[in-house]
Amino acid sequence: MALLEIRNLHVTVENKPILNGVNLKIEPGEIHAIMGPNGSGKSTLSYILSGREGYKITDGEVIYNGIDLLELEPDQRAREGVFLAFQYPVEIPGVVGLTFLKTALNAIRVHRGENELDAMDFLKFVREKAQSLEIDDEMLKRFVNEGFSGGEKKRMEILQMAILQPKLAILDETDSGLDIDALQVVSKGINALRDANRGMLLITHYQRLLNYVHPDKVHVLANGRIAKSGDGALAQELEEKGYAEFNAFVE
């Protein structure tokens, strides 16, 4: 059974069609990259999968692990193992990062039938993961994303992914705004989570992330559809030629 199957997905925002028949199938263990020009609907796709409000699904379906994903509330999806690393992580003043992470992890653990981690075990678990992402205690004690640099926010998203251990991770432009050092740290974090049971959807505008995280498949999203699919070589080709070929179709 596929981990994720998107069939003929049509989405409008305020009556404006954004996705016009997306088809995509991800098997467990696979990493797919979705590339495409700005405004082509990549983030919209990520929000549809994670259940954000404000979009109208006019046709199609999304089957995740054999269940109808679109029927689930955002928090249910998260507890079922869907994770979105946001393109623009939200700053939440007043909520301490560690407290937030612990609440999230325990909500998911309880759903999986595991016991909640106590403060000590949790801290140990988080520190271990945080270290490899070069996130120190001070950063964890700050309010969620508040005043973080772009790179810090993206590292924090990957940390959350490492802690919550999703089955399906959607990473929306996790590479944008990162310098080369940060890109390597983040890539290492993503690669560490490659797993035979986990699927990933890497959304990116540029090819450079794919130099570090090698995808099994690459798709081009343009004109609200998957306009072309291929392997890693397609990403290389896009890097050289740009999206001009696809832009032509964008209204």
Add this chain to the structure above:
Amino acid sequence: MPDGAGRSFTFLEQAARDDLIGLGSQLKWLRELKESGASIFKERGLPNRSDEYWRYTQLNKLIEIDFQLSKESPFVGSKQLSQGVSGGLSTYRIVLVNGCLRKDLCSIENLPKGVLIAGLNAAISSVPSRLEKKLGKNIDLENMPMAALNTAFLKEGVIILVDNDIVIDKPIELISITMPNKYPTMSQPRFLIDLGENAKATLIESHIGNTEIPYFNNVVSEVTIGEGAGLDHYKLQEEGLAAVHISTIALRLQRQSLYRGFILQSGGLIGRTEASAVLDGSESDCRFDGVYLGSRNQLLDTTTSIKHVATNCKSRQVFKGVLDGSAHGVFQGKTHVTIGAQKTDGYQLSRALMLSPDAEITTKPELEIYADDVKCSHGATSGDLDADSLFYLKSRGLSPDVARRVLVEAFLNESLSEIKLNEIFEGFTNHVRGWLNSKTKQSAVG
């Protein structure tokens, strides 16, 4: 003639009945003070819509009920005392039950030298001349009808006098508890806090209601902070569901003095705290912050008036409210900069979180500036929880209820985290959590 005037007469009749006007009749100044309160209240009556600062807070409810001063002082145990907000800190404690001082519950032995903490009555007998100089001196009775009423009833209360250069080793805790009574009770306590030059003190005030029967507490606090002195003042207002709590805090700050007030209001059917500060000496710093938590049909009113008289002073008021049900929040904040108060730095912010479509907030900021070289600003926001933040939390597995709760706590935590004393921070935080828990229960039922 407004309704209030008729009713005020009944209040005063009551006062006469209890021979309160006669209290301290040997002391001419005291008799005159009480009489002036009585006559001003008689003339003004209960505040009503035509009083600028009472437009949104109607006290008509007081007319419907025949409140009486409590004659009994019911049993109070450690359970009630622990409802205060001192978070287990060791304190000098003074306790009022139904408005009457309860010596048996106080712990004010071994006070540091130079500190006087006593009941108002005791202080009137023991140090009358010190009181004569202080009592009623900070209050503009003409413009504060409820303080005038309190003055007419002047009898019960607490006096805290701290001599020059004294730094009190422990916080002073003032607990006012209202227990059920056979008849609707009222209390009219007066608190007087006077810090001498360079003195330092912390005051923790808790107003706790243990009854759902209507009662009326009309509290007046007079606070003078001497040159170079500093007062940290925390107040919890958690009166009973049907209570009316009216509090007037009159502050006077002398040169280079510091006042930090933090107040949490969540109790009462009507809860109002009015703080009026005069910054009399240059380089003084007055902060008055707080949060209010309203649900059901509560009215919670915070009214401030900061008057900058001297140069180079700072004032700051940051208030945050969470309003649910059909609760109504009122924030009226006035910063008044007189012509001589150059280099004033005044800041004011009001933020309200509306959790229900029936909740209501009235914000009335007011800057009145007569000096030309000042920095003053104010801002006000109100609205629902941020949708993006909610989605972010839910996308991490938090249920909608938990996510909302986390955000409400966060909203309040920004204010609470300014509290310096950790135990007090914990005390207020626990109180906020208790409030959120009770709301969750309410919505689970309803």
